[in-house]
Amino acid sequence: MGKANHRAAIEAVKDTVYRTCLLMDDERWSDWLELCDEGFYYKITAYSPEIRRDMLYLDGDRDQIAQMCELLPKHNTDRSPLKRHAVVYTVDVEDNGKAAQAVTSFVIYQNMLDGVNSHIDAGENHLFAVGRYLDSFEIADDSARFLTREVRLETRRLDKGTHWPL
Amino acid sequence: MARNEKQWNAHPDPSRIEWADSRIYSDEEIFEEELEKIWKKVWIPVCHESELAEPYDFRTMTIAREPIIVCRDTDDKIRAFLNVCPHRANLIERRPSGSFKDGTPSGNPKNMTCMFHAWQFDMKGRCVHISRAEEGYQDRLSPKDVGLRRLRCEVAFGGMVWVTLNDHIEHSVKDWVGSALDCILEPLEMEPLEIFHYHKSIIPSNYKLWHDTNSEFYHDFVHYHNRVTGFNDAYFARKNMTFDNGHVVVGSFEVQYDQYEGFESREALSFPTLPPNNWYMIDIFPGINYNLRGSALRVDLMTPLSANEVMIEFRGLGLKSDSEEDRLTRIRHHNTIWGPMGRNLHEDLLSITGQGVTMRPGTEPRHILHGRHENETIHDEIGMRHYYDTWAEWMGRPLHNPTNRPPVAAAE
Structure with a gap:
């Protein structure tokens, strides 16, 4: 693999990671899953x-996460x-490209709305979780698709917070 | 019809409907008294024995603000002590868990060492080293005078480590719990259990509100999962049973897990002797919960932090003999409902957070209804009434006027 292809692969991975953050921030779960391979596997550890x-x-797996995201609107949530x-x-791009x-480091902020007393708390930001995304990708046609994502949390105090993937 | 202030504050007739004054959840003086009169007097489980599996392993925690350490000795016995150095009251061990097999910067292997002045203690709580003892204390202080404060400690009911700050407690753990856990005793004790899950939540709410939620299943309306997998004839026939010392059991029924899309039966991995897919919930006074749902055991331990703040530690347990594959399945079953992103736990925590908002210290007293009577079945609030009968005995405070301040005038 040439240097230009190597650089393109790195940029493709970064683009997919950052694009995913935006999609998840906007709770566009199915659009995120579109960036994932059919054999995608997700876990929070x-x-x-x-x-x-x-x-x-x-x-x-991809179907299970999709199914969960479809059902969650039936649940009460923050x-x-x-x-x-x-x-x-x-x-790290493999030799064959x-x-x-x-490895992506992240912090997740909770933009308070209704979880406690919205009159007081709405609009405030709380640090919700800290960790790393450990991702693997398939690279093809200058784009990167998720094969796996491990959300490796450091945070173990998880108050009422979320039903959703992080 | 909406009510005016006088109507809103009028006491319900307790002969028609049971209620409690919300100051039992919000009054700081009552909270402090609860720590002294209840939490420092009874048995509290603090961890599972598999969290300190090897000799010299330890766990630290607090009960009623008192720092505690439990450790496993070479005789395999688990002992508990105040985690307080007898010298200058420093915290001896700061980590949540670990092993004393290795030395520390101030101390030798196989001892607990207070890093401040390097006093050392063995796994029986005996002081085994005072730094420069003769130079400083001559013959005025001996290590035998400065052992740790030992606490009564028993391992019981599925391997939970129970500790009490009360040296004079009349009951053993088994006597204290009585027959409340009989319904799951075989599944719990047929073979050793092992922890696989831990996380904690700190919620701005009173600890009893979490226990209330675990004691009444009328709140299943908050859980989409429970409505679709339960809410059948067997569910509504599920009986609440009360036991001495304020404990409550919510009887079992067969959960229809396949009614929730994507979920599977727990039958293949149900705990030994537990009927397939059955689900028992046992609430132990003053704030402990055993929750056995087919293939996974959840145990909630609460640490009340203030009148309006509680830490809840969530543990998931399986069988020590599990194969890797079975353990993973058990963990998945546990997580789908009770994990931090599980379907039910988040909803329960949201519920008591909302109660915490309306019953913050300083808010107006409210009438909290405990008055559902439904032949002692699942939506009957007998569990809460039983708990508060016991609470009132321990506290010597009436539920209708717990602060002994003038009650709000009744409506005409």
Whole structure:
């Protein structure tokens, strides 16, 4: 793979990561899943120093996540939107240029709306979660599609907050 | 018809409908008294034994603001102590968990060390080292005079580690719980359990409001999942049962998990001897919850922080003998309902957050109705009434005027 193709692959990965942040911020779940491969697998994990174990908080393949997102409007939920602030730290493109892995650091803010006393809290921002996206991609035609996403949380205090993917 | 102030403040007739004054949830003086009269007097589970699986493993926590450490000794016994150095009252161990097998910057391996002045203690709470003891204390202070404050500690009911600050407690844990956990005793104790999930929430609400939610299932209207997987004849026949010391059991029924799109039956991995897909909920006074839903056990432990703030720790447990594949399935079953992004937990937390807004300290007293009677079945509020009968006994305060301040005048 030439240098130009390598650079193009890195830019494609960054574009997909950042585009995904915007789509998720806007709760456009199906548009996000359009950026994912048919075999996509998503999980939210954390290590607990309290119980000294790796933990799985949520997981599913593309169909399961899509199904969950379709059902969630039937549930009561905190309507405070979440906003992601992410920086792609590293992108490692495989020698053949057809796959890549990326590490993205993120913080997620909760823009308070109705979760507590909206008269007082609406409009305020709370830090909701801190972690990293550990992503893998398929690269083709100068674009990157998600194969997997692991949302690796540092945050283990999760108050009432969300039903949705992070 | 909407009511004016006088009508709104008029007390319901307690012979017709039971109610409590909301100051039991909002009054700071009552909260402080609860810590002294209840939380410092009873057995409280603090963690699961699998969280300190090896000798020298430890966990730290607090009960009623008192810092506590539990550790496993080489004889496999789990002991509990105040996590307070007898020297100058520093916190001895600051980490949430770990092992004393390794040394620390101020101390030797296999001892608890207060980093401040390097006093060291063994797993039995004995002081085994005072730095420069002879130079400073001559013969006036011996290590035997400065052992840790030991606390009564028992491992019971599925391997939970129970601790009390009350040296003079009359009951063992088994006597205190009585037969409230009999309905799930076999599934809990047929084989060792192991923790797989932990997270916590700190909610601006009174701790009893969380316990209330776990004690009444009338709130299933908030849960889309529970409405579609339950709300059948068997669900509405589900009985609430009350037990000595304020404990309550919500009886079981078979949950129709396949009625929720994308969910699967828990039958293949139901806990030993538990009928397939059955679901028991047991509320232990003053704020502990065992929740066994087919394939996963959830245990909620509460740490009340103030009249309007509670920390709830959520634990998920499976069988220690689980294969990797079974464990993963159990975790998924647990997460879909009770994980941080699970269908039900978020809704429950939202509910008590809303109650916390209307019953903040300083808000006007309100009438909290506990008066549903439905033949003691699932939407009957007998569980809450039973809890508060016990609470009133411990506190010596009436539910209708708990602050002993003049009650609001009744309507004409």
